[in-house]
Amino acid sequence: MGVNMRENSLSLGTNVKTEVGEVNAHGEENVMNADSALIYIVDDESDLSEMLCDLLRLQGYPAKWFSSSVGALEEFIRSSPRPRLMVTDFGMKGLNGMELIQRCRQLHPCLKTISCSGTGTEYFKDYEIQPDRFVPKPFTAETLLSAVRELLPTE
Numbered sequence: 001m002g003v004n005m006r007e008n009s010l011s012l013g014t015n016v017k018t019e020v021g022e023v024n025a026h027g028e029e030n031v032m033n034a035d036s037a038l039i040y041i042v043d044d045e046s047d048l049s050e051m052l053c054d055l056l057r058l059q060g061y062p063a064k065w066f067s068s069s070v071g072a073l074e075e076f077i078r079s080s081p082r083p084r085l086m087v088t089d090f091g092m093k094g095l096n097g098m099e100l101i102q103r104c105r106q107l108h109p110c111l112k113t114i115s116c117s118g119t120g121t122e123y124f125k126d127y128e129i130q131p132d133r134f135v136p137k138p139f140t141a142e143t144l145l146s147a148v149r150e151l152l153p154t155e
Contacts, residue, residue, distance in 0.1 A: 037084035039148070041065040042072040042100060043116070044092045052087065055141055061148065070094040073103055082108045085152055087144070088131075090117035090124075098127040105129050112151040114144070 039061050043049040049065035056063040064083075066072035069092045076082060086104060088097040095103070101113045115124070115131035116139065124130060133147040 037062070037081070037152070038079075039063040039152075040072055040076070040083045040086045040088075042069055042086065042092070042097070043089040044068065045089070052144065055144070056148065059145060059148075061152070068092075068094060069097070069100045073100060076104050077107065082111070084110075085112045085114070085148065087114045087116060087148075090115055090119055098124060098129075098131075101131055102127060102129045114147050114151070116144075 039056055041049045041052045041056070041063055042065070043052075044067055046065075046067035049067055053063040053065035064075075066075065069088070072086075072088075073095065076086075086101065088100055090097040092100075097115050097117070101111075101115070104111050105113075113131040114133045114135055116135045116137055117123075118137035120136065121134055124134075132151055135144055135147055
């Protein structure tokens with residue numbers, strides 16, 4: 001048994017070093033079990049979205065990533081059951097992260113949200129609906145996981 005470490009550096013300056021799980025003698029990762037509902041990851045930087053989705057899955061959270069806010073909204077409208085948590089970037093084409101949160105919460109007021117941005121929170125003040133948590137970029141895997149655990153405590 002061993003622990004596999006992976007480090008990625010992305011263009012927005014987000015460095016995420018993750019422990020991707022214990023590896024057994026057959027090279028298979030042992031994924032933790034979690035009783036959490038689906039999490040959407042939305043960021044137009046698809047490498048970051050995919051990596052964060054992998055991180056959450058390896059922690060036992062079912063997750064789905066989107067590189068388009070419009071695509072995420074379309075899937076959100078069609079989905080049943082809907083996700084319990086959405087992690088979204090702020091600056092994206094189509095809908096920005098706050099607009100996406102606002103539209104999704106109109107459909108599902110109990111949706112928990114985390115906004116991740118390198119711009120800070122000064123742009124958020126113009127929006128009626130606010131995210132539950134803000135995670136500034138760049139961030140560590142543990143910072144994001146801590147916010148997720150706060151919003152989706154195990155039952």
